[in-house]
Amino acid sequence: MDVAEARAEDALNALVRLLDGDLEACNRTIVAHMASQVPLIPQLAAHIVAAGGKRLRPLLTLATARLCGYPGTTGGMRHVKLAACVEFIHTATLLHDDVVDESVLRRGLASANAVFGNKASVLVGDFLFARAFQLMVEDGSLAVLGVLSAAAATIAEGEVLQLATQNDLSTSEERYLDVVKGKTAALFSAACQVGALVADRPGREAAALAEFGLNLGIAFQLVDDALDYAADQTVLGKTIGDDFREGKITLPVLVAFQRGDAAECEFWRRTIETGEQTEADLDRAVHLMERRGAIRATIDRAARFAVTAKQALMTFSDDPLRGALLDVTDYTVSRAR
Amino acid sequence: MDVAEARAEDALNALVRLLDGDLEACNRTIVAHMASQVPLIPQLAAHIVAAGGKRLRPLLTLATARLCGYPGTTGGMRHVKLAACVEFIHTATLLHDDVVDESVLRRGLASANAVFGNKASVLVGDFLFARAFQLMVEDGSLAVLGVLSAAAATIAEGEVLQLATQNDLSTSEERYLDVVKGKTAALFSAACQVGALVADRPGREAAALAEFGLNLGIAFQLVDDALDYAADQTVLGKTIGDDFREGKITLPVLVAFQRGDAAECEFWRRTIETGEQTEADLDRAVHLMERRGAIRATIDRAARFAVTAKQALMTFSDDPLRGALLDVTDYTVSRAR
Numbered sequence: 001m002d003v004a005e006a007r008a009e010d011a012l013n014a015l016v017r018l019l020d021g022d023l024e025a026c027n028r029t030i031v032a033h034m035a036s037q038v039p040l041i042p043q044l045a046a047h048i049v050a051a052g053g054k055r056l057r058p059l060l061t062l063a064t065a066r067l068c069g070y071p072g073t074t075g076g077m078r079h080v081k082l083a084a085c086v087e088f089i090h091t092a093t094l095l096h097d098d099v100v101d102e103s104v105l106r107r108g109l110a111s112a113n114a115v116f117g118n119k120a121s122v123l124v125g126d127f128l129f130a131r132a133f134q135l136m137v138e139d140g141s142l143a144v145l146g147v148l149s150a151a152a153a154t155i156a157e158g159e160v161l162q163l164a165t166q167n168d169l170s171t172s173e174e175r176y177l178d179v180v181k182g183k184t185a186a187l188f189s190a191a192c193q194v195g196a197l198v199a200d201r202p203g204r205e206a207a208a209l210a211e212f213g214l215n216l217g218i219a220f221q222l223v224d225d226a227l228d229y230a231a232d233q234t235v236l237g238k239t240i241g242d243d244f245r246e247g248k249i250t251l252p253v254l255v256a257f258q259r260g261d262a263a264e265c266e267f268w269r270r271t272i273e274t275g276e277q278t279e280a281d282l283d284r285a286v287h288l289m290e291r292r293g294a295i296r297a298t299i300d301r302a303a304r305f306a307v308t309a310k311q312a313l314m315t316f317s318d319d320p321l322r323g324a325l326l327d328v329t330d331y332t333v334s335r336a337r
Numbered sequence: 338m339d340v341a342e343a344r345a346e347d348a349l350n351a352l353v354r355l356l357d358g359d360l361e362a363c364n365r366t367i368v369a370h371m372a373s374q375v376p377l378i379p380q381l382a383a384h385i386v387a388a389g390g391k392r393l394r395p396l397l398t399l400a401t402a403r404l405c406g407y408p409g410t411t412g413g414m415r416h417v418k419l420a421a422c423v424e425f426i427h428t429a430t431l432l433h434d435d436v437v438d439e440s441v442l443r444r445g446l447a448s449a450n451a452v453f454g455n456k457a458s459v460l461v462g463d464f465l466f467a468r469a470f471q472l473m474v475e476d477g478s479l480a481v482l483g484v485l486s487a488a489a490a491t492i493a494e495g496e497v498l499q500l501a502t503q504n505d506l507s508t509s510e511e512r513y514l515d516v517v518k519g520k521t522a523a524l525f526s527a528a529c530q531v532g533a534l535v536a537d538r539p540g541r542e543a544a545a546l547a548e549f550g551l552n553l554g555i556a557f558q559l560v561d562d563a564l565d566y567a568a569d570q571t572v573l574g575k576t577i578g579d580d581f582r583e584g585k586i587t588l589p590v591l592v593a594f595q596r597g598d599a600a601e602c603e604f605w606r607r608t609i610e611t612g613e614q615t616e617a618d619l620d621r622a623v624h625l626m627e628r629r630g631a632i633r634a635t636i637d638r639a640a641r642f643a644v645t646a647k648q649a650l651m652t653f654s655d656d657p658l659r660g661a662l663l664d665v666t667d668y669t670v671s672r673a674r
Contacts, residue, residue: 038494040501096459099436122433122459123496129463130489133470137483145482146474152467157375159460164377 008331012054015063015324022062022080023055029084033131044124045091056220057090057191058083064195064209067321079198081135082144086191088132089148093155093187095125143197151190158182167247167273169257176251177218184224185217208315212325215309220332222302225250226295227335229286241282247272251301255294256285264288299333306333345668349391352400352661359399359417360392366421370468381461382428393557394427394528395420401532401546404658416535418472419481423528425469426485430492430524432462480534488527495519504584504610506594513588514555521561522554545652549662552646557669559639562587563632564672566623578619584609588638592631593622601625636670643670 016023034045065079098121129152136145162179165171192213196206228243229252243250249272257268267284271277289295306329313329316322353360371382402416435458466489473482499516502508529550533543565580566589580587586609594605604621608614626632643666650666653659 036494036497038498038501040497041494093463096463099455099459118436118455119500120497122436123493123500126430126433126466127490127493127497129466130486130493133482133486134490137479137486140479142474142477142479145470149467149470149474153464153471156460156464156467157373157378160373160377160457160464161375163456163460164375 005335008335011324011327011331012056012059015059015321015328018321018324019059019062019066022066022083023059025077025080026055026058026062026083026087029080030087033084033088033135034128036127040120041124041127044095044120045128055087057187058087060188060191060213060216061086061195061198063321063325064192064213065198066195067316067319067325068196068199068201068205068209070195070199078139079195081139082194082198083191085132085135085139085148086187086194088128088135089152089155090187092125092129092132093159093183095121095128097159141197143202144194147190147193147197151186154182154186158184158186162248165249167275168249169254169268169273171249171254173251173254176249176254179249180218180221181214184221185214188217188220189213204315208312212309212312215305215312216329216332219302219305219309219329222251222298222305223333223335226252226298226302228252229289230295241285244271244282244285245277247275251298252289252294255297256289256292259292259294260288264292303333306330342672345672348661348664348668349393349396352396352658352665355658355661356396356399356403359403359420360396362414362417363392363395363399363420363424366417367424370421370425370472371465373464377457378461378464381432381457382465392424394524395424397525397528397550397553398423398532398535400658400662401529401550402535403532404653404656404662405533405536405538405542405546407532407536415476416532418476419531419535420528422469422472422476422485423524423531425465425472426489426492427524429462429466429469430496430520432458432465434496478534480539481531484527484530484534488523491519491523495521495523499585502586504612505586506591506605506610508586508591510588510591513586513591516586517555517558518551521558522551525554525557526550541652545649549646549649552642552649553666553669556639556642556646556666559588559635559642560670560672563589563635563639565589566626567632578622581608581619581622582614584612588635589626589631592634593626593629596629596631597625601629640670643667 031046034042036042061083062079070076070079099118132148133145136148158179158181161175162183165175165179189210190213192209193206196202196209199205225243228240228250242248243253253268253272257265257272260268267281267288271281271285309329310326313322313325368383371379373379398420399416407413407416436455469485470482473485495516495518498512499520502512502516526547527550529546530543533539533546536542562580565577565587579585580590590605590609594602594609597605604618604625608618608622646666647663650659650662
């Protein structure tokens with residue numbers, strides 16, 4: 001783990017400590033509600049839910065609820081339950097993404113798909129998605145149900161749009177950002193809005209937190225896309241070059257293609273559009289990105305979204321939780337520097 | 338189309354006529370809510386939603402709502418919207434089932450999966466599922482949301498259980514029925530309960546309709562399982578022998594295996610458990626089922642569930658709608674005779 005990665009983890013850990021047991025309660029809720037009489041469900045779900053993810057999205061729900069004055073464990077546990085819903089929706093999309101992307105590694109472990117097969121990944125994803133809605137119904141807030149069902153639809157649209165842009169180097173940056181907003185930022189935004197709703201702050205605070213989550217989510221995904229060409233595999237915990245091998249259109253590719261000379265454009269067309277790749281091509285791709293500053297441009301763009309995210313938090317007065325969320329935002333970007 | 342199939346369609350058409358435009362309104366609602374800025378979504382959804390399915394599940398919601406005194410189009414359109422939700426959930430499971438089962442034909446058309454690929458089927462299924470929940474949130478009934486989110490979780494559990502029993506001839510009939518209740522009957526039951534809830538009949542009527550739907554759904558699936566070994570392909574509109582080729586454990590197989598002699602058991606072990614099949618094996622399987630009365634036994638079992646379903650409807654007083662639902666139940670079974 002390098003220094004930037006370690007500091008990013010420190011920022012998350014500081015946030016967790018401020019939440020005073022909420023994350024642990026959320027983890028217990030997650031495990032309790034994965035239960036099913038069908039043994040394969042908790043087995044497979046545990047493989048991915050309990051695989052040591054950072055729980056970033058449920059942390060956002062817990063933190064924003066507290067930031068909005070929700071009384072926490074002494075006053076109620078709604079925020080914990082709804083944070084678990086957010087993680088279930090996220091896990092369902094990961095499971096379905098495993099089917100989609102044929103990822104070999106996810107968080108450094110064999111992906112659920114590689115171990116259990118396509119069918120099980122689809123169906124257990126469906127189960128977790130349904131279970132999330134059952135928990136929301138138990139909670140009883142139609143406003144929360146509205147935010148998270150809309151986010152779920154937007155996520156699916158973003159993923160389908162990503163499919164439509166795959167292998168297509170004529171994709172505009174705007175369209176790429178639409179994909180990112182859908183597949184990643186919509187759930188970040190919804191997770192933060194839910195925090196405001198559970199604390200009965202549906203107006204200005206909910207809007208500010210939706211804006212914060214949306215921009216943080218975009219920054220997070222841009223950094224992720226950069227790391228897919230730049231990270232040390234042991235740090236990132238996923239296979240480097242996944243996006244490249246799948247011909248996924250991301251900002252580093254678009255920038256390198258747009259700034260490349262004729263030979264470079266030919267290289268990108270062959271590897272991304274027609275999908276003809278040799279062993280040495282990933283190294284060449286990384287080299288061309290470095291030459292054209294494509295990773296740097298992507299991180300810079302992420303940093304600008306992070307600034308917008310932090311500005312949205314200025315709606316709230318100074319507070320240790322606000323400070324921790326600002327730090328998490330900073331380190332989301334700096335883990336890639 | 339043979340006589341039994343034609344009479345089954347007549348029974349459905351009689352029900353549709355009694356509903357006085359509700360089904361047409363439901364179809365319009367379905368088309369309107371498949372809309373998305375991502376063109377692949379309505380394209381793919383239309384392929385399966387508009388492919389001329391019988392709309393049996395939304396018809397159950399529409400019919401039970403009216404049977405419970407819901408005023409229909411003059412008094413409100415909640416039942417129409419919720420019937421569309423039921424169809425969206427059903428369509429999502431079909432799309433995900435395409436991924437799962439590698440079906441070549443569905444309703445006589447190329448399956449969405451064969452045309453658009455695994456990825457798109459998973460993601461558009463997710464979109465329709467999310468859209469169903471958005472529509473339910475718009476409707477605003479937590480009771481309806483509770484019934485349909487629970488059904489969605491049960492469907493996923495049933496599908497996973499089916500996966501766990503695949504290729505396993507030691508599966509008990511009870512476990513097979515658990516699969517059927519989950520993957521099929523749960524949504525039939527929920528569709529009927531929703532009819533009662535929308536008509537503000539959450540007590541005795543909702544319970545009776547849940548019972549009706551559950552038993553009708555089991556009967557329907559048993560007949561479907563029988564037809565997979567017995568139907569004329571042009572009638573059923575799906576590939577005969579799908580279940581056989583996938584090594585799916587269904588009642589016809591269990592009965593033929595249990596009643597078979599040593600050579601027959603050896604045949605079933607080879608074809609279903611180890612999946613080694615030759616061209617001639619499907620004919621042999623159908624022949625052995627006829628010899629052992631396995632199709633007959635399956636249909637008889639279906640008929641008993643149909644009787645239980647009809648008894649549940651006796652909670653309601655005599656009424657043309659009740660009569661039409663009784664006819665639909667009868668012809669669900671007799672289409673296989």
